[in-house]
Amino acid sequence: MALGRFALDYGLVPAPTRPETAVLLRCPCGPVTAFVPWDGRRSGNPVRFHSVPAFAAATDLAIDVPGHGKVMVDIGYGGTFYAFLSAEQLGLDVCSSKTRDLVSAASAVTEAVKKQFKLHHPESEDLAFLYGTILTDGKDAFSEEPTTNICVFADEQVDRSPTGSGVTARIALQYHKGLIQLGQTRTFRSSTTGSLFTGKAEK
Template identity: 35%
Template sequence: MDLAQKFDNAREALKCIDMHTTGEPTRIVYSGFPQLHGTLLEQRDQAKTKYDNVRKRIMLEPRGHFDMYGAIIITDTELIKSGEAHIGTLFTHNGGFSTMCGHATIALGRFLVDTHDLGVFPKRDELKVDPKTQTIDVNIHAPCGLIRVTVPTTVDGRESDPSRPVTFVSTPAYAAAISLTIPIPAEKRWVELAGRDSITLDISYGGAFYALIDARELGFDGLSKIDLSRIGDVVKDLKAYLMTHPDVVEALQHPEDQRLSFLYSIMVVDQGIGSRPPGVSGAETGLCFFAENSVDRSPTGSCVTARMALAHAKGLRPCNQSWAYNSLVSNHFDTGAFTASILEEGILLQGGNGVDRQAVLVRVEGKAYYTGALSFIVEKDDVTSESGFTMAECSG
């Protein structure tokens, strides 16, 4: 048996396609993840409690790294059964499972159009190409709800067109807290605060909750030149504190489900800089620390949704105005910014978990590219890689 056969025939082989969106990886797991059952949020719970070792195997060393990101294909959910969605997904990272991810959605859109394997995507043949726009619409069920994705294609619709951006419209987004003043206890203050005893931040929801803080509010001189290690240390400690603060906890309560009600990320923003593609009214930059303080290389699509909702709530962003959002990577290469606009306002979110919210629908677009295809196995007695590891675990 040659090596290719060994990998193909391995009983628990995990088969993946790797892509990137503005440098941020998406490892798409299309075969080999243990079968899950129930609603998608129930499947997310099962993946967290029963198969976290598999998540670590995919994300962490030696197959991945601390900042790896993934999307697991799910072929059976309640929205697939109802006909609202074509496919489902679970988003995964170094700390567990998220509820929404924009950069991974952009990558998934291309992959789902390009695959014609009905074992991977049973409803692929239901996708229809629009001959006028040369696009295909794909509805993806994510833990936060339904994501409507539009993928540019070749004329015959058989393949995606990487020269044009993928767009998505996520679930309704809203500003959860505006200009929230958070006191910082003396023992938790950092040197860059320069004697201040509080900070002001916003909290907004774009499929996941983000605390949005201006870099200068943290005591840093914008994001044009930044010490990533230093600001990362500050954000890590700050996030842990914010997650216990009563005003923040209250703002994080999503009306529809407690399982959506957690602080996913801190986004440090700089509205004074940003690569500006043609056709937009303005540009800005953000540095996103998510999960276990992973750094997003992309502009962070779900946070772009949240930032648009926040700007709209502040009266800064009307419907149909196009705005560009950058990461450090898109600024460096002067390409890869995500652009966004608000499609609809006045959407009422109601439920039993929190106060009613006025929300908007946001359209986000960006480009993703393929980087490789992989099959992962675990050989007998390979304790080191069975669940994956981080160097921090080994050194602590």
């Protein structure tokens, strides 16, 4: 989303259109189209995008996490793979626990999943790696209220947003489990900044 705005604001799109410009981004996972508001001079919000195909890779997977015992995780793909579980399973609260404790626990989950579960991507094994773990408030069933998560990825980095690829993967999992229907919009909140994303499953 940020890259789409950057491309418009720095003149990398040859013929932007008002009130919205489609920006094709060629990402490692495949082509992603961002739709960026454009007033003729500069970009704006909200930006939306069409993801690459997303899917559930595993659900209710039992993983032994050192220091935490056995937990149940889901693994979803939304441009990259993430492990998902409620922070409660780790004795934490995604909204009130200290960020460093959430980061430590999520990183332990990531390392445990890497050792205990082999990922497979249907198109490219170069994409078959776990990028991080997303801890949630456990509110996966459809609701008009936001559901909160924190994404810990790469080298224990924390996303300030709800995470575009993570939201995509989480929606794919919720749809796979029958918790949401096609076209139902859900709102996702970052536990660190309170920023909001909305998303829905489409075919």
